[in-house]
Amino acid sequence: MKELFNLRKLALAAAAASAMFAASVTAAQEYTIGVSWRHFQEERWKIDEAGILSILKSGGHTYVSADAQADPVKQVTDIESLIASGVDALIVLAQDSQAVLPALERAHEEGIPVVAYDAPIDDPNTLFVSFDNVAVGRLMAEAMLEEQPTGNWALIEGDSAHSIVQVFREGQMQALQPKIDAGEIKVVAQQNIVNWAPDAAQAAVDQILTANANAIDAVLAMNDGMSGGAAAALEAQGLDNVALSGQDGSTAALNRIAKGQQTVTIWKNATELGRAAASAAVSMAGGVAPGDVAGSTTAPTISGAEQPAILLEPFAITRGNLNLVVDAGWISKDALCKGVGGGGPTPCN
Numbered sequence: 484m485k486e487l488f489n490l491r492k493l494a495l496a497a498a499a500a501s502a503m504f505a506a507s508v509t510a511a512q513e514y515t516i517g518v519s520w521r522h523f524q525e526e527r528w529k530i531d532e533a534g535i536l537s538i539l540k541s542g543g544h545t546y547v548s549a550d551a552q553a554d555p556v557k558q559v560t561d562i563e564s565l566i567a568s569g570v571d572a573l574i575v576l577a578q579d580s581q582a583v584l585p586a587l588e589r590a591h592e593e594g595i596p597v598v599a600y601d602a603p604i605d606d607p608n609t610l611f612v613s614f615d616n617v618a619v620g621r622l623m624a625e626a627m628l629e630e631q632p633t634g635n636w637a638l639i640e641g642d643s644a645h646s647i648v649q650v651f652r653e654g655q656m657q658a659l660q661p662k663i664d665a666g667e668i669k670v671v672a673q674q675n676i677v678n679w680a681p682d683a684a685q686a687a688v689d690q691i692l693t694a695n696a697n698a699i700d701a702v703l704a705m706n707d708g709m710s711g712g713a714a715a716a717l718e719a720q721g722l723d724n725v726a727l728s729g730q731d732g733s734t735a736a737l738n739r740i741a742k743g744q745q746t747v748t749i750w751k752n753a754t755e756l757g758r759a760a761a762s763a764a765v766s767m768a769g770g771v772a773p774g775d776v777a778g779s780t781t782a783p784t785i786s787g788a789e790q791p792a793i794l795l796e797p798f799a800i801t802r803g804n805l806n807l808v809v810d811a812g813w814i815s816k817d818a819l820c821k822g823v824g825g826g827g828p829t830p831c832n
Contacts, residue, residue, distance in 0.1 A: 514768040515545040517570035519561050521578035523550040527731045534757020553678045555579035562586035571768035574760050576600040580646040596767035598760050602647045605784045610773035611792040612760040614751045620654025622799040623728045626747035627701055631726035634700030635671045637691045639684055641705045643675040646785050651705050671695055676709055685712030692720055701726040707736035707748055714744050734818050740802050741823045750798045759793050802828050
C-alpha cells in the first residue's frame with residue numbers, strides 16, 4: 484500500500500508539474516519547437532514524443548523533428564537545419580554529447596534556447612530535463628542485489644559515446660561497490676553495446692556465457708532493449724534463474740517480469756518527461772531563462788559545472804509490485820499477463 488501511495492504521489496506531482504509548466508507559458512504566443520532525436524527507432528522515444536506533442540498541440544505550437552539515425556555527424560547537420568528553419572527553441576536528445584556542442588553554440592549565438600533531453604550535455608547554458616539518473620542506476624542495482632546478492636555478474640552497458648552511461652554506472656556502483664570490494668560479487672564481464680542494440684546485447688551475452696561456461700548469476704543490463712537481447716541468450720541456454728535488469732518500463736520487459744524472466748525495470752514515465760521538456764522549451768522560447776523555468780533546480784554536468792535541470796523521479800518495478808504500473812494505466816493487464824501461467828504475480832491472478 485505504501486508503494487501504491489508513493490506512486491500516486493509521484494503521478495500527482497508530475498501532473499502538477501506539467502500544469503505548472505504550462506501555466507508559465509504565454510498562451511497568446513505560438514512557437515515552433517524543433518526536436519533532434521538521436522535514434523527514433525527505439526520504442527521508448529515514441530512515448531516521449533507523445534508527451535511532447537500533447538503540450539505543443541494544446542498550446543497551438545508547431546512541432547518539427549529530425550532523426551539522426553545514430554549518426555553524430557548527421558545530428559549536427561540536423562540541428563543546424565532546424566536552426567536555419569527558424570525554430571524558436573530546440574530539444575536535443577544527443578547521440579554524442581560532445582559532438583553536438585558546436586551546433587548548440589550556434590543555437591546560442593542565434594538566441595535559440597536549448598533543452599538537453601534525457602542525455603546530459605556538458606553545456607551550462609542548456610536546461611537538462613531528465614530523471615534522476617544516478618537514482619536510476621542505484622535502484623536498478625539494489626533490486627538486483629535483493630534477488631542475487633553474490634556470485635558472477637556481467638555488466639551490459641549502453642553506448643560508450645553516450646555520457647548518460649557514466650551517470651547510470653555511478654548509481655549502480657553506489658550499491659555494488661561494497662559487495663565487489665568484499666569479494667561477494669565478481670564482475671566477470673563489462674561490455675558497452677553500440678546504440679544499445681538488442682541483437683548486439685544478445686551476441687555479447689552469448690559470448691560471456693560461453694567464456695564463463697554459463698556460470699553467470701546476474702546480468703545488469705542498462706535498458707529494457709538490451710535486457711530483451713540478454714533474455715534471449717539466457718533462454719537459449721536454459722538459464723531461467725539468472726537475475727536480469729533493465730529500465731524504461733517497456734511492455735516487453737514488464738511482461739518478462741510477470742513471467743519471471745526479468746528481475747527489475749526502472750519505470751520512468753516518459754510521457755511526463757516529454758511534457759516537462761515541451762513545456763520548458765515553450766517557456767524558454769518566450770524568454771524565460773533556463774534557470775528560471777518553473778520546477779527547475781540544478782545538477783552537475785559531466786565536468787562538474789552546475790547546470791539548470793528538471794529531474795523527475797524514477798521507480799523500480801519488480802514482480803512484487805507490478806500492480807503499480809497497471810493501476811497507473813501504463814500497461815494493460817492483458818499485455819502484462821500475456822503468456823503468464825499459473826502462479827503469476829497479483830495482477831495476473
